[in-house]
Amino acid sequence: MGSYQRFTFPFSAITGQEKMKKGLLLNAVNPRLGGVLVRGEKGTAKSTAVRALAALLPEIEVVVGCPFSCDPNDPARLCALCRGRLAAGKRLEKTRRRVQVVDLPVSATEDRVVGSLDFEHAIRHGRPRFEPGLLARANRGIIYVDEVNLLDDHIVDVLLDAAAMGVNVVEREGISYSHPAEFILVGTMNPEEGDLRPQLLDRFGLCVQVEGVTDPGERVEIARRREAFDADPLGFIAQWSEEEQRLRERVAAARRLLPAVTIAPELLDLVARLSLEAFVAGHRADIMMAAAARTIAAWNGRTEVIAGDVYEAAELVLFHRLREAPPPPPEQPEPPAEEQEEPPEQGEEDDSREQEPPEQPAETPPLPEQQDGGARNTEQPEGREEEQEQHISPPAAPQETVFAVGQPFPVKRISHDRDRILRKGSGRRSRTRTASKVGRYVRSTMQRKNDDLAFDATLRAAAPYQRRREKNGVAIAIETADIREKVREKRIGNFLLFVVDASGSMGAQQRMVETKGAILSLLLDAYQKRDRIGMVAFRGNTAETLLPPTSSVEMAHKLLEELPTGGKTPLSAGLIKAYEVAKAHLYKDPNIEPLLIIISDGKGNVSMGADKPLAEARRAAEIIRAEERIKTLVVDVEKSGFLTFGLARELAVVLGAEYYKIDDLKADTLVQAVKEMS
Numbered sequence: 119m120g121s122y123q124r125f126t127f128p129f130s131a132i133t134g135q136e137k138m139k140k141g142l143l144l145n146a147v148n149p150r151l152g153g154v155l156v157r158g159e160k161g162t163a164k165s166t167a168v169r170a171l172a173a174l175l176p177e178i179e180v181v182v183g184c185p186f187s188c189d190p191n192d193p194a195r196l197c198a199l200c201r202g203r204l205a206a207g208k209r210l211e212k213t214r215r216r217v218q219v220v221d222l223p224v225s226a227t228e229d230r231v232v233g234s235l236d237f238e239h240a241i242r243h244g245r246p247r248f249e250p251g252l253l254a255r256a257n258r259g260i261i262y263v264d265e266v267n268l269l270d271d272h273i274v275d276v277l278l279d280a281a282a283m284g285v286n287v288v289e290r291e292g293i294s295y296s297h298p299a300e301f302i303l304v305g306t307m308n309p310e311e312g313d314l315r316p317q318l319l320d321r322f323g324l325c326v327q328v329e330g331v332t333d334p335g336e337r338v339e340i341a342r343r344r345e346a347f348d349a350d351p352l353g354f355i356a357q358w359s360e361e362e363q364r365l366r367e368r369v370a371a372a373r374r375l376l377p378a379v380t381i382a383p384e385l386l387d388l389v390a391r392l393s394l395e396a397f398v399a400g401h402r403a404d405i406m407m408a409a410a411a412r413t414i415a416a417w418n419g420r421t422e423v424i425a426g427d428v429y430e431a432a433e434l435v436l437f438h439r440l441r442e443a444p445p446p447p448p449e450q451p452e453p454p455a456e457e458q459e460e461p462p463e464q465g466e467e468d469d470s471r472e473q474e475p476p477e478q479p480a481e482t483p484p485l486p487e488q489q490d491g492g493a494r495n496t497e498q499p500e501g502r503e504e505e506q507e508q509h510i511s512p513p514a515a516p517q518e519t520v521f522a523v524g525q526p527f528p529v530k531r532i533s534h535d536r537d538r539i540l541r542k543g544s545g546r547r548s549r550t551r552t553a554s555k556v557g558r559y560v561r562s563t564m565q566r567k568n569d570d571l572a573f574d575a576t577l578r579a580a581a582p583y584q585r586r587r588e589k590n591g592v593a594i595a596i597e598t599a600d601i602r603e604k605v606r607e608k609r610i611g612n613f614l615l616f617v618v619d620a621s622g623s624m625g626a627q628q629r630m631v632e633t634k635g636a637i638l639s640l641l642l643d644a645y646q647k648r649d650r651i652g653m654v655a656f657r658g659n660t661a662e663t664l665l666p667p668t669s670s671v672e673m674a675h676k677l678l679e680e681l682p683t684g685g686k687t688p689l690s691a692g693l694i695k696a697y698e699v700a701k702a703h704l705y706k707d708p709n710i711e712p713l714l715i716i717i718s719d720g721k722g723n724v725s726m727g728a729d730k731p732l733a734e735a736r737r738a739a740e741i742i743r744a745e746e747r748i749k750t751l752v753v754d755v756e757k758s759g760f761l762t763f764g765l766a767r768e769l770a771v772v773l774g775a776e777y778y779k780i781d782d783l784k785a786d787t788l789v790q791a792v793k794e795m796s
Contacts, residue, residue: 152323656692689722
């Protein structure tokens, strides 16, 4: 029977999409650019261009029989097998072949990517041997990840580590092995199906956005060329062979010229200025822009970089790293009218502000029907008359204040207690057992569930019985009762829901400044651990979801900066709203347990119904506690003093939550508590 032959559409025959083709060609000239991410809608020749690039590249010399495609002309980068041959006095035979494109499916497991133990060899010969994975095949080639935004985070980490070091290191099941893994990483994605994590985006050297061609003439030409290729692939390839050879020779010439290309100091200044104007994070953009500019110069046959090369490189390097400008610092609130009439001296002004905070001094426990926060006490008619005389807003609509965000502090490890539930998902925070073949091998089990063989444990189980078993030509005889499977663990992200008291009482003694600083610290930690986050704020008469569950920490930071403070304290409304958001998230993703971080003084003074505010808040807390999958933590913002009420502590008892004072923030105690619970 004849074998099926797959033909590749010629790279030079692709109509339009010049930026995409340029980004791919630059990586072909300089593989150290870090790959290219192609973003665009479906049907825009993304996959076709990647496969065509491999067919376009010049052939490479490889060692015959080497699973890692070692370069026989580069002894410093040979694998252990090739070095062993040379040490034994053998000659490395070489041959030429095309550059390989290795497809990395979204469902790929870690063993398939990095390599694993050769089970058949171990059984026959009684010795472990490494079985290469996809990273071995991709050495000196191209790794192509279609829909890279859907790839499991754990596999992404493996790819990034190998791409950064140029080496794949495997440590597992009695095997310690490393081999060269230098490749061009090409990813394609449709932004409509979700975006990439910022960490992964930054690791792609270049990024291009592709869109469908809008010119009718070009669209007709695309259809005509595709029809001609499908009708006669060999004839179509022959028709474009001269153009393909011209591009191939240009790539080879640019590779030879690249080491001689220089960039002037003033152009490096331009690189730095463009990066600063784009508000990029870190310095990778500067390094990549300079390297891309040198590569563009080599592609154009020059040994010196010009300003045009830098600007062209900036379009490819900064597109996916561009960030919004940081917001201006918040304006300080104007002093009350009575202070503007006759400005006091500095000391007097400070004293007056201490004596007249946005809330009334807490001298007696507030009754449920009383107000606190930014509203003045409605049982003081004299004060109200005085306010009317001075044309101050009535207490029913207190003025809201936007406080600055306090300084963040380092965050230690946050993780939920482990349980026996098998979960899916990805992230870097909590360890959980997984039913898939992805994750760290922690122990073995006799239970047969997913055919994930624990070879080392199986050998140990079979070893005591080898003398009386028939070997039948193998080194080790294994029976069904010996087989052990792996129990794996992996890290997944969490859902942190901040339930923030934004009532007027939070403005006293800089409580909101410290609270925002604590939330910002946890947001930064959530960004690093790939958590999902959300935010509920309660003030006035209601609670609202400021931020639904999302991975966008930048959006949460912006909302945190703009969060106003003022009004009453509808504590029960905030608890119920948080419960609804957490339950909805559990329906969508039952693998991640929500953690409610309630930041308040517990002085609820507004009810949703006929009950008293504090009694209603207790009932809401009991509802949350009944849902075992929802964890809670209460942060008491009430300052310690001569008279305290301890309402937040009582709320924590009803919730069954961990309890911490706001003063503990400065010692990282809150963050440590969240870590221990998450």
